[in-house]
Amino acid sequence: MHYLPLALAILCEVIGTTFMKESQGFKKLIPSLVTVVSYATAFYFLSITLKTIPTGVAYAIWSGVGIVLIATVGWAFQGQRLDFAAMLGMGLIVAGVAVIQLFSNTTPH
Numbered sequence: 174m175h176y177l178p179l180a181l182a183i184l185c186e187v188i189g190t191t192f193m194k195e196s197q198g199f200k201k202l203i204p205s206l207v208t209v210v211s212y213a214t215a216f217y218f219l220s221i222t223l224k225t226i227p228t229g230v231a232y233a234i235w236s237g238v239g240i241v242l243i244a245t246v247g248w249a250f251q252g253q254r255l256d257f258a259a260m261l262g263m264g265l266i267v268a269g270v271a272v273i274q275l276f277s278n279t280t281p282h
Contacts, residue, residue: 175225182218183235185211187242194251230273237270 189211196204222231241263247253255263 175222178218178221179226179231179234182215182222183238183242185215185218186235186239187246189215190239190243191246191250194247230277233273234270237266240266 189208192204192207192211195201196208199205199208219231219235226234244253244255244259244263248255
């Protein structure tokens with residue numbers, strides 16, 4: 174259950190980033206509001222996460238999973254292309270997150 178708030182934080186951040194693109198530089202009201210609310214919610218859930226998961230580990234997971242999800246959303250819904258180098262890099266990010274999850278014994282202080 175320690176990872177549920179982190180998963181929610183990541184999901185909100187992905188939604189916020191996706192709608193940030195749709196806001197066209199904060200010129201469209203609804204996508205801009207979705208962006209702001211999503212990011213505020215993401216940081217709220219991240220703050221809850223940091224009570225039980227070390228900051229470095231939480232941020233590594235947040236960043237890694239977020240990058241892959243945002244790239245996937247961009248590819249699936251916004252017509253962005255992912256070349257081999259991009260997919261390889263994201264694979265390495267996923268591998269890094271997996272290493273942290275499987276082998277790290279880092280605990281909060």
